[in-house]
Amino acid sequence: MVLKKGxxxxxxxxxxxxxxxxxxxxxxxxxxxxxxxxxxxxALERFGILKFLTGTVWDPVSEVFGALPALTGxxxxxxxxxxxxxxxxxxxAIFIAEIAPRKxxxxxxxxxxxxxxxxSIIYGMWGLFVIAPLMAQHVEPxxxxxxxxxxxxxxxxxxxxxxxxxxxxxxVLSIMIxxxxxxxxxxxxxxxxxxxxxxxxxxxxxxxxxxxxxxIPYSLPGIVGGVVLSVGRALGETxxxxxxxxxxxxxxxxxxxxxxxxxxxxxxxFTEADSDLYxxxxxxxxxxxxxxxxxxxxxxxxxxxxxxxxxxxxxxx
Amino acid sequence: MxxxxxxxxxxxxxxxxxxxxxxxxxxxxxxxxxxLFWILADVVLNGxxxxxxxxxxxxxAPPGVEGGGLRHAFVGHLIITSLATLIGVPVGIGTGxxxxxxxxxxxxxxxLRSVTDxxxxxxxIIVGTFVYAVMVKPVGHFMGVSGSVALALLMIPxxxxxxxxxxxxxxxxLREAGYAxxxxxxxxxxxxxxxxxxxxxLTGVILGVARISxxxxxxxxxxxxxxxxxxxxxxxxxxxxVTIFQYAMGPYESWHGQAWASALVLTAGTLLFFILSxxxxxxxRRWG
Numbered sequence: 001m002v003l004k005k006g007x008x009x010x011x012x013x014x015x016x017x018x019x020x021x022x023x024x025x026x027x028x029x030x031x032x033x034x035x036x037x038x039x040x041x042x043a044l045e046r047f048g049i050l051k052f053l054t055g056t057v058w059d060p061v062s063e064v065f066g067a068l069p070a071l072t073g074x075x076x077x078x079x080x081x082x083x084x085x086x087x088x089x090x091x092x093a094i095f096i097a098e099i100a101p102r103k104x105x106x107x108x109x110x111x112x113x114x115x116x117x118x119x120s121i122i123y124g125m126w127g128l129f130v131i132a133p134l135m136a137q138h139v140e141p142x143x144x145x146x147x148x149x150x151x152x153x154x155x156x157x158x159x160x161x162x163x164x165x166x167x168x169x170x171x172v173l174s175i176m177i178x179x180x181x182x183x184x185x186x187x188x189x190x191x192x193x194x195x196x197x198x199x200x201x202x203x204x205x206x207x208x209x210x211x212x213x214x215x216i217p218y219s220l221p222g223i224v225g226g227v228v229l230s231v232g233r234a235l236g237e238t239x240x241x242x243x244x245x246x247x248x249x250x251x252x253x254x255x256x257x258x259x260x261x262x263x264x265x266x267x268x269x270f271t272e273a274d275s276d277l278y279x280x281x282x283x284x285x286x287x288x289x290x291x292x293x294x295x296x297x298x299x300x301x302x303x304x305x306x307x308x309x310x311x312x313x314x315x316x317x
Numbered sequence: 318m319x320x321x322x323x324x325x326x327x328x329x330x331x332x333x334x335x336x337x338x339x340x341x342x343x344x345x346x347x348x349x350x351x352x353l354f355w356i357l358a359d360v361v362l363n364g365x366x367x368x369x370x371x372x373x374x375x376x377x378a379p380p381g382v383e384g385g386g387l388r389h390a391f392v393g394h395l396i397i398t399s400l401a402t403l404i405g406v407p408v409g410i411g412t413g414x415x416x417x418x419x420x421x422x423x424x425x426x427x428x429l430r431s432v433t434d435x436x437x438x439x440x441x442i443i444v445g446t447f448v449y450a451v452m453v454k455p456v457g458h459f460m461g462v463s464g465s466v467a468l469a470l471l472m473i474p475x476x477x478x479x480x481x482x483x484x485x486x487x488x489x490x491l492r493e494a495g496y497a498x499x500x501x502x503x504x505x506x507x508x509x510x511x512x513x514x515x516x517x518x519l520t521g522v523i524l525g526v527a528r529i530s531x532x533x534x535x536x537x538x539x540x541x542x543x544x545x546x547x548x549x550x551x552x553x554x555x556x557x558x559v560t561i562f563q564y565a566m567g568p569y570e571s572w573h574g575q576a577w578a579s580a581l582v583l584t585a586g587t588l589l590f591f592i593l594s595x596x597x598x599x600x601x602r603r604w605g
Binding site for chain 2: 006007009010013014016017018020021022023024025026028029031032035036038039087088089090091092094095096098099100108110111112113114115117118119120121122123124125126128129130175178179182206207208209211212229232233235236237238239242243263266267270271282283286289290293294297298301302306
C-alpha cells in the first residue's frame, strides 16, 4: 500500500511540475504570440504587412494606421540610449572588475544594482519633473549654441528645446539600462582566466593594456551578447519614456523632436481606442514589439551567450 | 643614450595612457553613483515634503481639490501584489524544481529553460495587452485580479530561474543518499533538496516580488484604475503605480505632491525588498 501510494504521488508530482514547466517555457510565449496575432488580424487584413510597416500616418479619426513613426521611435530611443550607456557601462564594469579595492567592490556593485531596482515609473516621473525642465532651459539651448552651429551635425539639434523629445527620452532610458549592461559586461570580464591576465602583467603590461589587450578581447563575445540583451530589454521599456516622448506619431528629424515609441503608443492609447480597428492596430504594434524583443533576446541567449558559455565551461573543466 | 630616452618616453606615455584610462573608468563609476543619489535625493526630499498621514488614511478628494489621500491605491496595490504572489510563487517554484530535478539531461527541458530565461527580460506591457485579451475583454470590464495575473506571469520566470539555479547548488551526493535509502524522487525533493535550498528559494521569491511591486505597464489595461476604495478584486482596482502615472501626468499641483509622496513609499518598498534579497544571498553563500 505504502509503496503504491508513493508511486502514485511520484507520478502526480512529475506530471504537475512538468505541466508548469511546459506552460512557462513553451505554452506561455506561444499563447501570447497567438493572442497578439489574433487580435491584430483586423488591422493585418486592412493594412497588410508592408503597408503597415511603412505607413507614416497614424490617424485614429480617419482610421489610417501606420507603424513607421512608432517603430523608428522605438529603434531610435533604444539606439541612442545604448550609445550613451555603452561606454559608461564598460567603464563601470572595468572599475568593479579591475580597479575597485576588494572591500569596495560589493558595496559599489550593490549601489549600481540599486539603480537598476528603482521602478521605471519613478524614472519616468523624475525625468518629467526634474530632467525635462533642466534639458529645456539649460542643456538643450547650450547644445544648440555649440554643437548646433556645426554644419551637418547641427541638424540634429534643430527645433524648439522643450525637454519632451528624443534626447531626454534616450537619456533617461540610458540611465536605466546602465546597471543591467554593466552587470553583464562585468560578468563577461570575470570569465577571463587570471592566468592570462598575469601573463600580461608578467610581460610588463600596464593595467589598461591588460584590460585592452587581454580582458576585452577574451570576453568580447560575452560583452556583445550582454549588450544585445540590454538592448532587447530597453526596447520594451515603457514607463521611463512614457512621460518624455510626447507621444507624437512622427519620425523625429532631430534629437529635439517629440516622438512616440511602440510601448508609449500602447500605454497612452490602449484604453482610449474607441474602434476595433484602432485597438487592433495597437495589438499589431505589440505583435511587432514581441517579434523584435523576443528575437533580439533569443539571438543574444542562444547564439552568443550559450556558445560563449560552452567555451567557458570547457575551459574550466 | 638616445635609445634610453626613447624607451623612457614610451614607458612614460604608456603609464600616462594607463592613468588616463583608469581615471576615466573611475569617472564613469562616479557618474553611475551621481544618478543613483540624484534620483533618490529628489524622491526622498519631495516625498517627505508632501508626506502625511492623510495620504494613507483618506480616499482621494475630487480632482483639483486640496487634501484627501490615496488609501484606495495603497490597499489596491497590496491586494493586487499579494494575489500575484499567491499565483506566481507555486508555479514559479514548481517550474524551477522541474528544471533542476527532472530535466538536467534533457535537451527539451534545456530549451524550456532558455525560453524562460528570455521571458525574464520580456516587455511587461505586452503581458498587459495579452491579459487584456484573454481576461478583461471576455468579462467586459477591468478587474483587480487580472492585474494580479499579469504580474504573476512576470514574476514566474524570475522565481523559476532563481529556484533552478539554487537547486543546482545542492550537492548530488545528498540526493544519492536519499535514493540509496529507497526514497522516491518526490521524497528526495521534499525532504532533502528543498530544505537544503530553502533560503535561496525564498531569496528568489523576494526578488520576484521586488520585480513586480514597481510595475506599471502591465496594470494599465488589466486592473486599470479606480477613484474609489475597493477590496473586491473583481472590480477595477487602483494601484500605486498607475495612480502615480495618472497624478504625475495630471494638471494639479496637489496631484503632483501626492505622486511624489507615493513615489517615495513605492521606491522605499521596492528597494527594501531588493536589499533584503541581497542580504539573504550573501547569507546563503556564506552558509553554502
